Each structure stands twice: as structure tokens, then as C-alpha cells.
Amino acid sequence: MSIQQIRLFGDPVLVTPTSPVIDFDKELRTLVADLTQTMLDAPGAGLAAPQIGVPLRVFVWDVDQELGHLINPTLNLSPEIQEGEEGCLSFPELRYETPRAMRVVAKGFNMYGEPIVVEGSELLARAIQHETDHLDGILFIDRLSPEDRKLAMKEIRESEWFGTSLDLGVIPRVKISPHNPFDKGL
Ligand code: ZN
Numbered sequence: 001m002s003i004q005q006i007r008l009f010g011d012p013v014l015v016t017p018t019s020p021v022i023d024f025d026k027e028l029r030t031l032v033a034d035l036t037q038t039m040l041d042a043p044g045a046g047l048a049a050p051q052i053g054v055p056l057r058v059f060v061w062d063v064d065q066e067l068g069h070l071i072n073p074t075l076n077l078s079p080e081i082q083e084g085e086e087g088c089l090s091f092p093e094l095r096y097e098t099p100r101a102m103r104v105v106a107k108g109f110n111m112y113g114e115p116i117v118v119e120g121s122e123l124l125a126r127a128i129q130h131e132t133d134h135l136d137g138i139l140f141i142d143r144l145s146p147e148d149r150k151l152a153m154k155e156i157r158e159s160e161w162f163g164t165s166l167d168l169g170v171i172p173r174v175k176i177s178p179h180n181p182f183d184k185g186l
Contacts, residue, residue, distance in 0.1 A: 001033040003041045004052035006089050008161055009139065011053075014090055017137045018055045020072045024113035028058070032069045032111045035060040044089045045184040046127040048134030051090055059131035062184075063124045070118060073108040073132050077101035082122060086130060088140050089185040092161050096148050098140050100126045130186040140186070 007013055021028060031054060039047035039060055048059040060069040078101045086098035104125040106118045120128055130140060141152045156162050 001030065001037055004034050004038045006038065006042065006047075007051055007053055008164070009091050009141075009156060010162060011090075013050050013053050013055065014134070014139060015137045016050070016055060018050055018057050018135045020057050021109075024071075024109070024111065028071070029111045031056070031058055032060060036062075036067060036069070039089075042089050043184060044186060045123065046131045046186040047089060048131045050134055050137075057135045059134065061124070061127045061131065061186075063120075063127050068118065069111060070106055070108045070116070070128070070131075071111065073106045073128070073135070075128065075132055076105040076107075077129070078103035078125075082126065084126065086126065086140050087183070087185040088130070090139070091141070091152075091156065091185070092159070094141075094152060094155060094159075095183075096140070096144050096152055098126075098143050100129050100143075104128050106132070127186055 031049060035047050035049060035052065035058065038052055039062055045063055046059060046061040049056045057072045058069065060067065080102040081099050082102040083097065083099060085095045087095040102125060103121045106128050108116060110116050118128065141149055144152060
């Protein structure tokens, strides 16, 4: 079990759809442990496998002092929408208003291959939608209004971290200072 490097926007792994987990083996349980440890260290409210360079449908969360993980998720979203800002550990310090469904029912599996259902609202629902998007190669900036997306891209281009992941294959680990839970990236 170890803390992994978090991939930053610009790394192609973040925009590549991932594959379903087939083997619920020891390796998968190590992946869940690594994701959890890396998320807690960041700290973040959620982390998806492609964010540490693993193209599998696995993510973890830390919401309201509860840790969770989900494998091969399928989501059912409420028609009701929630407002609120969102960030992402792969976009250090960026936060933008991102509309999400207020409630979600997520079906999938735990790391032992047992079917589970996770029901969440507000921040948990937001985290589950954000992380499931990661598994499809979709990033939170894709969910912004066109105006905010333009602002976000400008902020990214001007950020210190942007482009560093492309230099000589060296990916620096960016540590975000602790915020309250609602300020954590996902
Ligand atoms: Zn994210």
C-alpha cells in the first residue's frame, strides 16, 4: 500500500475511458488501498483510478467522515439539480460552479466482488458523479457553462503546474493545502 502520484490535466490517461474490473483479486484490493491512501494524503474527497494512472473502473471517496469505494459503477440520477462549486485533484486549486444531480443511486461492486448499492445526496452524490465521469474520461471542466469553461482553460494555461506533466515524463506531485471538506478536490 503506497501513496501514488496524482496525474494532472494534460496527462492523456485522464481523458481515456477505462475498462471494467474483471478479476476481484489481491491486486484490486491493493489498488483500492492505494487510492484511499493517496486521497487521504492529498487530501481529497474522492479519487478515481485513472488519476493515479490505472485505467480501471474503480474509485474511492471520503465524504462526511465515511470512506467508501465502488467498482464498475452504473448511476441513476435524480432530475433535481444541485448548485455548488467543485474542484478536482487533477486540477490543483481550480474551483468552478458545476451543476450535478442532487441525488444518485449507484450500483456496482465492492473489492470482494459483492454487489452493492450506494445512495447519496449533496456532496456524496456530487463525488460519485464526478468520479464516475473520470472513469469515462470526462473531466469536471467538461460540465461547466461555456463561459466558465473558457475562464477555467485560461486559468489552467496560466497555472504553474500546467504542462509540467508533459516535460520529460516527469510528473510533479502537487500538494494542496488542507481545506474544509467542501473545499476538497475530487
Ligand atoms: Zn477529479
